[in-house]
Amino acid sequence: MRTLALAFALLVALSTQAAPSRFAAIDASVEAMLDTHDLPGAVLILAQDGAIVHQRAYGSYTLDTRVPIASATKWMSAALVARLVDQGRLHWDDTLATHVPGVPADKANLTLRQLFSMTSAIPGGDIRNPSPCLADRGTTLAACAAEILRLPLTATPGTVMDYGGNAMQVAGHMVERATGETWSNLFRREVAAPLGLGNTHYWYFADIDTANPRIAGGMYSTAGDYMKLLLMWQAHGKAAGRRLLNSATLAEMDRDHTVGTRVLSSPLPGAGYGIGHWVEAKDAQGHSTLVSSPGAFGFTPWLDLRRDIAGVLLVYGDFSTTRADTVRLMQQVSTLLDRDIAQVPFADFGGIWWRPAESGSGFTLVQRADHQLTGAFYTFDDDGTPLWLTFAGGAWSSSTRWRGPLYRTRYGGSGALSNGVDPTAVTTTPFGEVQFDFADATHATLELAFPAVTRRIAIERFPF
Numbered sequence: 001m002r003t004l005a006l007a008f009a010l011l012v013a014l015s016t017q018a019a020p021s022r023f024a025a026i027d028a029s030v031e032a033m034l035d036t037h038d039l040p041g042a043v044l045i046l047a048q049d050g051a052i053v054h055q056r057a058y059g060s061y062t063l064d065t066r067v068p069i070a071s072a073t074k075w076m077s078a079a080l081v082a083r084l085v086d087q088g089r090l091h092w093d094d095t096l097a098t099h100v101p102g103v104p105a106d107k108a109n110l111t112l113r114q115l116f117s118m119t120s121a122i123p124g125g126d127i128r129n130p131s132p133c134l135a136d137r138g139t140t141l142a143a144c145a146a147e148i149l150r151l152p153l154t155a156t157p158g159t160v161m162d163y164g165g166n167a168m169q170v171a172g173h174m175v176e177r178a179t180g181e182t183w184s185n186l187f188r189r190e191v192a193a194p195l196g197l198g199n200t201h202y203w204y205f206a207d208i209d210t211a212n213p214r215i216a217g218g219m220y221s222t223a224g225d226y227m228k229l230l231l232m233w234q235a236h237g238k239a240a241g242r243r244l245l246n247s248a249t250l251a252e253m254d255r256d257h258t259v260g261t262r263v264l265s266s267p268l269p270g271a272g273y274g275i276g277h278w279v280e281a282k283d284a285q286g287h288s289t290l291v292s293s294p295g296a297f298g299f300t301p302w303l304d305l306r307r308d309i310a311g312v313l314l315v316y317g318d319f320s321t322t323r324a325d326t327v328r329l330m331q332q333v334s335t336l337l338d339r340d341i342a343q344v345p346f347a348d349f350g351g352i353w354w355r356p357a358e359s360g361s362g363f364t365l366v367q368r369a370d371h372q373l374t375g376a377f378y379t380f381d382d383d384g385t386p387l388w389l390t391f392a393g394g395a396w397s398s399s400t401r402w403r404g405p406l407y408r409t410r411y412g413g414s415g416a417l418s419n420g421v422d423p424t425a426v427t428t429t430p431f432g433e434v435q436f437d438f439a440d441a442t443h444a445t446l447e448l449a450f451p452a453v454t455r456r457i458a459i460e461r462f463p464f
Contacts, residue, residue, distance in 0.1 A: 070295030080186055116171055122151060172213070237249070280292050387408070392404065445458055
């Protein structure tokens with residue numbers, strides 16, 4: 001009996017020991033960073049497919065440690081501007097003069113898009129020519145913007161990429177003029193509240209607003225708060241069941257807006273820039289696959305768009321010394337959470353699509369979490385009879401092409417509008433095949449293979 005009792009106790013002890021973590025090598029890499037760079041601590045949070053898969057604090061830090069995030073602020077600030085764009089209160093191609101009276105003539109046609117994508121030709125301000133007002137909490141956004149707008153342009157707007165915070169500060173003033181509200185109030189209502197960002201503020205003092213928030217680099221935040229922004233990105237613009245941003249807006253922000261420009265200054269040589277964050281890698285078709293927004297103190301959020309990985313590394317050190325180890329860590333995470341990405345679509349294509357020349361018909365596309373497409377097509381038969389076609393059960397053959405069976409739906413009952421649809425009277429029969437070839441998040445070519453004819457149509461996402 002004693003032997004059996006000892007054996008049982010041994011089995012219980014073994015069963016209660018923690019199994020080796022699949023993230024053990026990742027944790028070891030972070031701990032090595034702390035030793036190498038003499039950092040007091042770190043926090044790492046990883047998510048895939050919209051769910052947290054690993055989170056840990058290291059050294060003296062906790063999951064709630066709050067630090068200055070420097071240029072990681074840019075992504076947060078861009079989310080606010082995107083909210084206002086989706087609400088129709090601003091547009092990416094609004095000019096400065098549209099909302100700000102009395103701007104210098106050479107700056108009048110600068111667009112909101114250029115100001116937030118580093119292509120405005122206003123001197124960058126992070127690496128060289130920083131405007132002193134960026135760090136002045138005693139002034140206002142309007143006064144700071146006026147100071148920056150006195151700087152001479154470095155080139156023709158839209159032809160150069162010059163990294164820094166000067167242009168975003170001007171954009172912040174543009175936002176305040178267009179809305180009649182302060183930037184801080186807008187951020188709290190439009191981004192912080194719906195995302196639940198309780199520890200993210202534009203100053204160290206959470207309860208005190210500054211009239212001159214540093215739009216491109218003044219935030220303090222936690223890894224957990226920042227991950228909420230990335231999870232919203234992974235959910236194609238939704239958070240807690242509520243749509244905050246249009247999926248097409250996210251795709252536009254992730255697109256490299258610096259293609260064809262001349263780089264004047266950049267802390268990430270070879271990387272492009274979207275709207276508010278870096279484009280670190282693209283596929284063969286030029287679609288962004290890795291976007292990020294590292295800060296001067298090493299705080300690094302990133303999204304591996306094709307593997308659906310989100311990561312936030314919170315450290316407080318020196319970007320220039322920790323960057324190489326951070327890149328290796330990001331690559332290590334991608335390897336650990338790797339998947340076959342050859343047939344993963346590069347964007348969320350859900351929405352209403354149409355051919356403007358045929359405005360009497362259109363497509364409704366739904367892209368599920370597993371990337372499968374389903375949808376319906378309303379059009380007319382050759383004799384003018386209204387025609388509903390549906391499609392589902394197809395497959396992606398590449399990141400840009402989906403093909404599946406097409407079905408015709410008929411209703412054999414009566415009084416459906418008055419009394420409801422009788423499901424037994426609905427019939428669905430095979431009708432052909434449908435293929436979508438997506439050029440980008442808003443343009444595609446549709447191929448309809450009907451019994452007697454095949455059509456190829458250029459379609460576009462309907463703007464809302």
